[in-house]
Amino acid sequence: MKWVYIEDIAQYDGQDVEIRGWVYNKRSSGKVRFLLVRDGTGLVQATAFSAEKDSPLFQKFDRLTQESSLVVRGRVREDKRAPGGYEMTIADLDIVQVAADYPITLKEHSTPFLMEHRHLWLRSSKQHAVLCVRAEVVKAIRDFFDGRGFRLMDTPILTPSACEGTTTLFETAYFDQKAYLSQSGQLYNEATAMAFGKVYCFGPTFRAEKSKTRRHLIEFWMVEPEVAFATLADIIELGEDLVLFIMERVLTKRKHDLEILERDTRPLEAVKKPFPRLTYDQAVPLLREKGSTIEWGNDFGSPEETLISEVYNSPVCVTHFPTAIKAFYMQPAPENPDVVLGVDFLASEGYGEVIGGGQRIHDLALLERRIEEHKLPREAYEWYLDLRKYGSVPHSGFGMGVERMVSWLCGIKHIRETIPFPRLLYRIYP
RNA sequence: UCCCCGGUAGCUCAAUUGGCAGAGCGGUUGGCUGUUAACCAAUAGGUUGCAGGUUCGAGUCCUGCCCGGGGAGCCA
Numbered sequence: 001m002k003w004v005y006i007e008d009i010a011q012y013d014g015q016d017v018e019i020r021g022w023v024y025n026k027r028s029s030g031k032v033r034f035l036l037v038r039d040g041t042g043l044v045q046a047t048a049f050s051a052e053k054d055s056p057l058f059q060k061f062d063r064l065t066q067e068s069s070l071v072v073r074g075r076v077r078e079d080k081r082a083p084g085g086y087e088m089t090i091a092d093l094d095i096v097q098v099a100a101d102y103p104i105t106l107k108e109h110s111t112p113f114l115m116e117h118r119h120l121w122l123r124s125s126k127q128h129a130v131l132c133v134r135a136e137v138v139k140a141i142r143d144f145f146d147g148r149g150f151r152l153m154d155t156p157i158l159t160p161s162a163c164e165g166t167t168t169l170f171e172t173a174y175f176d177q178k179a180y181l182s183q184s185g186q187l188y189n190e191a192t193a194m195a196f197g198k199v200y201c202f203g204p205t206f207r208a209e210k211s212k213t214r215r216h217l218i219e220f221w222m223v224e225p226e227v228a229f230a231t232l233a234d235i236i237e238l239g240e241d242l243v244l245f246i247m248e249r250v251l252t253k254r255k256h257d258l259e260i261l262e263r264d265t266r267p268l269e270a271v272k273k274p275f276p277r278l279t280y281d282q283a284v285p286l287l288r289e290k291g292s293t294i295e296w297g298n299d300f301g302s303p304e305e306t307l308i309s310e311v312y313n314s315p316v317c318v319t320h321f322p323t324a325i326k327a328f329y330m331q332p333a334p335e336n337p338d339v340v341l342g343v344d345f346l347a348s349e350g351y352g353e354v355i356g357g358g359q360r361i362h363d364l365a366l367l368e369r370r371i372e373e374h375k376l377p378r379e380a381y382e383w384y385l386d387l388r389k390y391g392s393v394p395h396s397g398f399g400m401g402v403e404r405m406v407s408w409l410c411g412i413k414h415i416r417e418t419i420p421f422p423r424l425l426y427r428i429y430p
Numbered sequence: 431u432c433c434c435c436g437g438u439a440g441c442u443c444a445a446u447u448g449g450c451a452g453a454g455c456g457g458u459u460g461g462c463u464g465u466u467a468a469c470c471a472a473u474a475g476g477u478u479g480c481a482g483g484u485u486c487g488a489g490u491c492c493u494g495c496c497c498g499g500g501g502a503g504c505c506a
Contacts (some may be wrong), residue, residue: 028470030462049463057484064457081464101440106467107455108442168504183505209504210431222506344506355492356506401506415506426498 006042067326069096129257140249153192155185161380181206181214189226226397232341235396331359351408357398
């Protein structure tokens with residue numbers, strides 16, 4: 001008998017097939033038995049009928065517990081009463097293993113309990129849906145950049161020095177030296193961009209920040225494109241196109257998962273190019289008008305991001321932040337060196353910053369001065385300064401946080417559910 | 431690091447002013463020919479996070495600690 005996956009079951013209407021999976025739930029009603037089977041691709045109801053209640057099939061059925069593994073064989077038929085619209089009439093079943101008391105029931109559980117059982121929680125339908133969306137987002141990101149002639153240039157995870165500060169780095173032994181886990185591939189991206197023109201890196205990044213909010217992970221995935229000769233305006237457009245590309249892909253290919261998540265997709269469908277642009281100078285009075293106490297020169301906090309996303313029914317691009325609060329490599333605006341050519345993309349519906357980036361300093365003398373002002377060890381940046389000695393050009397790039405994007409698309413409030421095994425401030429298990 | 435909240439059965443939660451520690455789910459047993467987190471009946475299940483204190487009496491009040499959740503700062 002043919003082994004098929006549940007996601008393909010509609011193609012086998014009227015045929016005998018075999019499904020290999022796990023018990024999601026079961027119900028019995030005298031001489032009828034209902035089994036909800038999942039196989040990783042979907043859920044299907046399998047039904048067993050028998051005139052005698054002690055039939056061998058029923059005896060096997062009654063031994064099954066939640067999450068027991070099994071092989072069921074039977075005929076597929078359309079049935080409106082079944083969840084999913086198709087049902088299998090069980091001819092025979094083999095038990096692979098009878099599961100011990102499964103801790104996660106179909107009833108409510110607290111977050112600490114579910115996080116403790118994350119390795120099992122992944123089997124639940126909503127977690128399954130979120131992670132399918134994540135996989136689709138990752139695929140969309142790669143398709144987007146590969147389709148536009150970007151070269152994937154992976155940057156190292158073990159690095160000899162900080163990209164920005166030094167307080168948020170994980171330190172590790174590197175034989176007789178110290179190494180740090182990467183918190184951004186950007187500096188290396190600038191080198192590969194000068195070699196390949198358009199590049200991106202995509203991988204995990206690590207920040208030892210004692211952040212304990214629904215928007216932060218200690219280990220998260222970031223995609224970072226870098227484009228030689230691109231200006232701030234070019235990179236903003238690239239970011240818009242990327243966001244729209246991912247959104248369209250997920251809305252078409254993961255529609256079913258968004259339904260499972262009960263995501264109202266109308267706000268996502270309404271997102272259009274161009275996103276509203278707002279300079280920092282314009283944002284500050286707007287925020288104060290809405291009740292924020294922000295002063296010119298302060299960075300946005302999460303309340304400020306939420307306020308802005310409430311004003312616009314769209315993602316918003318905020319640009320030209322004060323030089324003092326941004327990274328050392330940010331290019332000052334030509335008309336006003338107190339602000340930089342940087343951009344933050346704030347997602348709609350209060351999902352916060354999903355993209356941050358901008359134009360990098362390409363002038364050697366200015367970059368040297370900034371490294372000094374930020375009290376960074378010059379010797380660690382010699383290679384980086386070389387990029388400004390040998391054919392320096394204006395260039396720009398950004399970083400997009402995968403988990404924040406997934407959380408926005410899925411309408412999931414907490415970022416920890418958007419990665420299979422989240423690393424959090426007080427949780428590294430499982 | 432700081433602020434707020436919580437910890438009672440396997441799970442989710444109750445417990446009046448400090449006065450017999452309970453319910454639903456899950457488990458087990460039985461019943462039911464179309465269930466949708468099925469339903470009905472019965473049943474087992476407790477070091478109330480840990481240590482100390484107040485009291486005739488503490489799940490409840492006090493002190494310290496541990497663990498977790500939400501937020502700030504910082505950021506994607």
